[in-house]
Amino acid sequence: MVPIKVVLGKVSMDGHDRGVKVLARLLRDSGMEVVYLGKFLPHEALIAAVIQENAQVVGLSFLSGEHLSHTRRFASALRAQVLDEVLFLVGGVIPRQDIPSLLAAGADGVFLAGTPLETMVNFIRERVGEQEARA
């Protein structure tokens, strides 16, 4: 079976990268192929990597309150590149109250700090599986 390919990164000016780096290693442990691009990234750099790597999943990590505007902007840029089938995930320190807005802005899933890895892995496998079944 070909492993699921995930691109992770941080687009805002937020140095809190412990979580996303650990997540990258844990997703790798669970059999996925993960590219972590770093922090302080321009949105375009991440989207280019998604295209280049032919990734099925892209994840952004936010810990400092700037998730709403970045998610909105990133989702429209991603979908503008006709990357409709790419699963777009957002995670980090995010108030629960913001989950509906993030989903409305174009995120496919939102994971708060403290979410067990298993929950994320299952979500990714299920949704990527559905995509592939449709394809």
Next chain:
Amino acid sequence: MGDAEHAGYLDAYFEKPSRLRTWSGLDVKPFYRPDDVRDDYRERLGDPGEFPFARGIHRDMYRGKFWTRRELCGFGTPEDTNHRMKFLLAQGSSGLNVIFDIPTMTGMDADHPLVEEEVGVQGTSLSTIEDMEALMAGLPLDGISMSIVVTSHAAPVILAMYLAVAETRGLERSQLRGTIQNDPLHHRFCGYPPAYSPLNLGLKTGIDCLEFCARHMPHWYPINVNAYDLREEGLGAPEEIGFSFAMARTYIDGALERGLAIDEFAPRMVFYCSAHIDLLEEVAKFRAMRRMWARMLRDDYGARDPRSWQFKFGVHTAGVSLVPQQPLNNIVRVAFEALAAVLGGAQSLHCCSYDEPISLPTETAHQIAIRTQQILAYETGAANVADPLGGSYYVESLTDRLEAEGLAVLKRIDAQGGMYRAIESGWADQELESAAYRYQREVEQRQRIVVGANAFVVPTEQDHEVPVHPRASTAEVQARRERVAQFRAQRDAGAVRAALSRLAEESRKGEHHNLIPCLIEVVRAGATLGEAVGVMREAYGHAYDPAGQLHLDA
């Protein structure tokens, strides 16, 4: 009752602890005895206020003065933060602790084209001397203890603005009381990519602050070695000790090389430590750090002034120990961690607000954090006796163990060529990343139990929802950006140009030439933070603008 449910109750009744080690991973015995502790009271401990200060730096400890109760604060405009600081003082805070947003921290002004989404988000936005006036409006700068959290390459400019505002009010530098974080090495591995945190410039201006404050500001602490962020990145208690001491040694060596005498500045060096969730391990850690510092300063650096031997530290309870699941439980976690700080003899304390893993603190969350400190101070009796756990077989044995482990970490860093080299080579990052990975794997495998997150979980929809600190609206951010742009448009452009070219000239006079007197003139002339930092960046071989968008109009 179903059979399964019945079995669950029985299991709970007979359940035993499964993790027989400290939170940092040190193995512990079922109990400790007198022969677990070396019996040389004078050499190992001494009374509080006596070398090696393991039991505290003051003989009377909190009978002489409570620890400073200060809560970290910073968001939105300088006015927003000023308003919250006044609220905190009204609630009984005994000091202030202000933090800036990332553009400010990295030396980018609020009207920079790329920072729109970051203005006032992670801290308060500050770009001009007018902003500093607004931030400090109505606060008695001669009476209040002001802690300022900022990176080392922005620190001299922020300090210059603070001094300029104080001078306008007719205050002497010597009257100002406070701390500036100014910890160049830590900023590099706790947050910023190299372009945004020039290590060589940070170290140079860091020492500038240290030198200037040591000579002119007797009540100011010009370096606050940030052990806390290292711990937050995933390190354990021994590494918190080893890494932070290795950073401190870099700064001491830099100051000595600048020509300062050890006793001229060592009494003004302070540390900012974590208090994590393992109460007794944290108390032992603080005791070990005090003893190690005293010995290092006396024996390795030849300090003669007893104040140089005294390890002074503030505590930030561990944000990373808090989880958004069942968030009110965080109040309990913070209380245990705050107790560790007080039993460990901290000089100042920031209690995390319970909503730390959710958003910036609401006013209520901030208030509970202060009340936690006040309950500790006024109700528990923990402040009455210095080092109340001294003599506990376990705590004494753990203190010795943490000292030995901390020294071993220090040795490993020395083998890397010291902290500066350990960062440049990537070794330090690797250590942090591996530690964070191991920690989280233990959480995922439930070798570490985090209540509400991987045990005793409730479904999200049934979880307690707490109010969230409101973020600034787009219109408010725009207004903030426009105000800085307006300040820029209205100032005397010729005076700014002249001041900045003088700064450029002075920046090229070599590392040992202190830039702070010049920076005070530069900010008075109306130069912004971004311009002053940009000019210094260029002199130290970096682009004027870390994002590569702006150039100085000369």
